[in-house]
Amino acid sequence: DSGVTQTPKHLITATGQRVTLRCSPRSGDLSVYWYQQSLDQGLQFLIQYYNGEERAKGNILERFSAQQFPDLHSELNLSSLELGDSALYFCASSVVGYTDTQYFGPGTRLTVL
Amino acid sequence: TQLLEQSPQFLSIQEGENLTVYCNSSSVFSSLQWYRQEPGEGPVLLVTVVTGGEVKKLKRLTFQFGDARKDSSLHITAAQPGDTGLYLCGSQIQGAQKLVFGQGTRLTINP
Numbered sequence: 455d456s457g458v459t460q461t462p463k464h465l466i467t468a469t470g471q472r473v474t475l476r477c478s479p480r481s482g483d484l485s486v487y488w489y490q491q492s493l494d495q496g497l498q499f500l501i502q503y504y505n506g507e508e509r510a511k512g513n514i515l516e517r518f519s520a521q522q523f524p525d526l527h528s529e530l531n532l533s534s535l536e537l538g539d540s541a542l543y544f545c546a547s548s549v550v551g552y553t554d555t556q557y558f559g560p561g562t563r564l565t566v567l
Numbered sequence: 568t569q570l571l572e573q574s575p576q577f578l579s580i581q582e583g584e585n586l587t588v589y590c591n592s593s594s595v596f597s598s599l600q601w602y603r604q605e606p607g608e609g610p611v612l613l614v615t616v617v618t619g620g621e622v623k624k625l626k627r628l629t630f631q632f633g634d635a636r637k638d639s640s641l642h643i644t645a646a647q648p649g650d651t652g653l654y655l656c657g658s659q660i661q662g663a664q665k666l667v668f669g670q671g672t673r674l675t676i677n678p
Contacts, residue, residue: 456609487666497610497655497668510665544609553597553659556666558609 457481458559460545466565472533475562479526479547485509486528487548487556488520492541503528504551535566570594571656573669581677583645588672590656591638597659599639601630604653604671646676 457480467473479486488500490513499512503522514520517535522528532539542561548554572591580586590599598617602610614623616632616639623630627650629642643650657668 456611458609496670497657499665499667502665512665546609555600555612555615558602558611560607561609 456557456559458545458547458557460543460559460562462562463560464563464565466567467535468567469535469537471535471566472531473535473564475530475532475543475545475564477528477530477545477547477559479528479545480557483547483549483557484526485548485550485554486522486526487546488514488528488530489544489546489558490541491544491561497544500530509551532564537566540564540566570667571658571669573654573656573672575672576670577673577675579675579677580646582647585642585644586646586674587640587642588654588674589638589640590669592658594637596632596636596639599632599636599656599658600666601639601641602655602657604655605651610653610655646674648676648678650674651676 459478461476484505487502491497500514501520502510506522517533520530544558544561546556546558548556574589600615601613604610614630619634619636621632627644631640653671653673655668655671657666
């Protein structure tokens with residue numbers, strides 16, 4: 455158990471819909487990272503938040519957005535969903551920045567039908 | 568284009584055999600991390616290597632960092648079914664403010 459929690463574990467929805475994925479970091483960690491993992495693209499960094507502020511952006515689509523709340527939990531919002539958005543979405547947390555060890559949550563498996 | 572290339576992509580061997588998987592880049596690594604991911608779970612950090620030429624051992628796993636810090640290998644001795652999983656290398660490429668990952672090596676150890 456990494457100490458990072460993610461909900462829900464599974465999500466099935468239809469194209470065009472919007473979903474929200476939730477992540478609670480390890481106690482004491484200020485940074486949260488979101489990753490997308492698909493069979494053809496591997497594990498891709500989406501975005502990082504540090505203490506409520508966006509710190510770094512990766513390959514995140516404009517249809518996707520995230521935020522980190524004062525209690526440090528984070529949400530990833532995916533809208534206008536397409537079939538190709540079906541993937542595993544992982545949240546990770548670290549004490550401060552990307553050079554610190556990242557601890558991954560168990561992931562949310564999103565299926566878009 | 569993947570910044571990190573892992574090989575082989577798939578490997579299936581018998582219990583007791585030895586194996587080596589590789590992680591390569593054209594860029595210099597600030598540091599390199601190896602993770603193992605089991606089905607339905609997130610990646611779990613195995614080791615971080617920082618210094619060129621560094622060798623780290625974790626029980627039957629030996630991790631080596633290339634002298635030029637552009638490549639790394641993971642060697643498993645006497646593989647066991649519990650070693651089955653997806654092995655990922657990840658790195659903070661010099662100048663990039665993020666972790667990048669290879670595609671992974673999917674390892675299956677058959678009893």
